[in-house]
Amino acid sequence: MSARGRAGLMAFALAAAGALALWATGGSTPPAQSPVAAAPPMPQRTGPAPFPFVPSMAGTEPDGRLGAAGDALKVDAELRHLFDYYLSALGEAELPAIRAGIEQELARRLKPAAATEARRLLGQYLAYKRALAEAGQDVSAPAAGTAFAAAARQRLLAMQELRKRYFSPAEAAGLFGDTDARDQDAIARLELVDDKSLTPGQRLQKLAELDRKLPPALQEERAAPQRVLNLEQQVEAARNGGASEDDIFRLRAAAFDPQGANRLAQLDREQAAWLRRIAAYRAASAGLGENQAAIQQLRDNLFTSSEQKRLGAYE
Template structure:
């Protein structure tokens, strides 16, 4: 996805889950990796996705892939946007087969790229899928071994594996921002764990480390602070009886109008889900037969798998 501000409520990347547990607040910034893949909420109808079946359309309803993939003449422009575009479609894993997802990606690419660019992008997709499969077999450091050094070694192992599937220029163009961010996280953890530093020295080292980042990655580091501030202000405002318009005003002031609209859309989506759950639970207590009918009409097969938590 593009690097414009996206407010997440769930589905964070798991690659550093063990490190997050070990250094909690110190690594909070990881919640918004440069390759964040949460779909952008949009005002378009589901038809903008050109989805071939209803289940896929419903999965991405109200969202669209963003980012620019093509240069002048519809040639492929190698950048992290291409990986984010792949990941947008790959969020449907488990709901669609890999062949279906690959076909959807190919159709998406064909709308923006010329034939040469499409073929190049599809070759990169195949390499990326093989890399992700191999990545699943990579050993994870043990919790008690978490350190800046262990983190750096783990990232090196990932890069060595990646080099088996991509050319050098592709790695720099597609993953350069992620590599810089990973290096930052490993060095940050080393500074946080350095007991020889005074609080003032530690703060100075962290500031120096952050200042060395590209503006894009520096924004990713600072975004979680904004998110925490927003969540606290929203909660306080609701306790004081704020209206929906008041909440939107707070959001707009802190994260901008576009992100505020996306949050508002998420609110509507969450409210609609809760209402469907309410109807289903009520029917289960009064009319089990009707509950089964509601289960079939209100929820997709994928959503029905989640209903066990409410039964």
Template sequence: MRRAPARILTGFLLALALGAVWWLWPRAQVNAVSWNAVLTPGTTSAVPPAARSLEGTVPDGLPTAPTASGAPSDAPLDLGALKRLFDYYLSTVGEQSVEAITLTLHNMLEQSLSPTQARAAKQLLGRYLTYKRELLPLEQQLSKIPAGPNTLRQRFEAMQALRAQYFSASEVQAMFGLEDAYDADALARLDIHNNPALTPAQKRSQLAALDAALPQQLREDREAPRAVIRLEESVASLRASGGGDDAVYRLRAQAFDTAAADRFADLEREEAQWKTRIENYLGTRAQLLGRLSNATASERQAAVAELQQTLFTEMERKRLAAYEP
């Protein structure tokens, strides 16, 4: 799953950041999707395979078929879950086209929901795609505003106004309510920090009041990264004192649960394997360049590129620059 550990202006800044990536494509290319076709169940377009970067992950917000869940076929949709599902697949733009991702989502919705629900969900996706596309010109317009203490708030309010053009108030709350709560809290804290009329004691008092007013889910999300940091500090101390993998597993399982301990262990194994692969690559690269010491720069570059293609996937190759000398 793709979640940021920090939640400062999460929804707003992330939306604009994501909007600036694939919505840079020409409007005609984005509109190349035939919405009448993709909104019609049973489209004959072939559904593309999932992006490689999603391999080994579980979709956020995966809908449940009414026949399996016991929900009536016309039950209200979980709009928050649908948005997470949309974002999960849209995060792969660049690997796949918008049209391919749309077909993947529509196929999933048709398989998981009743015909009535699937059509409503696909209509929601169409509006969501249009909304995200319109974020780019909005950001271009807002970027011309001189930086000041109210700039972020102006952008936040402008984005809310744009949402209102595509979604009802209830849809906005269901899809963006938690993000907006994060953003509003961050803006309030920024206002307190930047207020020269407040003494340090007054600032601490007002910040404490914001802490107390946080919704439970936001409070838990804010505490979660701190809990992980504290746990990993304990893990480091345990390993320094001679604790092995079994002891570390028990510590993590006690702090969270066995499923989380399994994920930590899997991540450590993946990181160790990646480190070994990088070390092997750098060693082979050095030997290769040594043999090509008299070659031209373009020949050396081509040889390194061929080595990278042999050892790494396309997504992995994008990370290599951080490790090369």
């Protein structure tokens, strides 16, 4: 297959993933971030940093870089990201506790008038999510083939209509404009897949047209993984040529920034430690034969329960 053909298939795969996320989450999932993208610093907090809201959030910072113009709240996707960060704790914490945690975070980051407005929007957002969940119970899963793109578009339109009950047009655009652009692009790409009247060349041409129409932020989001891949290919070649870890750090820092280079170096260390544990496990388990109890004990000693789910790929 040609490089252009592979690129086309990759774009279609990304589109399908985006539409599946739309169907499953109601379009409110925060965008994935590049592992090396330099994030602006979080706003300065007052008082000591709080303990993790729930155990699974240990080592993380609440999402969302909240903004305000004077006392006026900036209503944008960052506010939704903060809400969703805490709402992801459902199952570990009850909704009233989650809402209280969000309100405390708003009070830490915002001036009183902006915090009051943010709390109002939080209430509207929770009501919208409840209504969306109730409406979703009446929606059957999309059919395979051509029905999928049409069903995804219908669901997006239904969500946008539902938002009108809870948000002004400006609020809806601020909170959901980024996900709507991503979902609309994904659906448009799926519709190209479904259009059997197009030749492969025509489909690639229309795909390129969609690429050109992407908002700058979405173009950057799409380009970031390829830049990371290109860089890591350079890193592999440099290591094969005898480059030191300092050389690798400088190479990554030149391509991104020192913070990104540090994060990638940490990922290298974590991957190396993981592979060492895998090697130790394989060496030790080789002498245990079919003794499943002993093998499980070895797994428990070397890996957490979540890590054990990854072992199948190595066994």
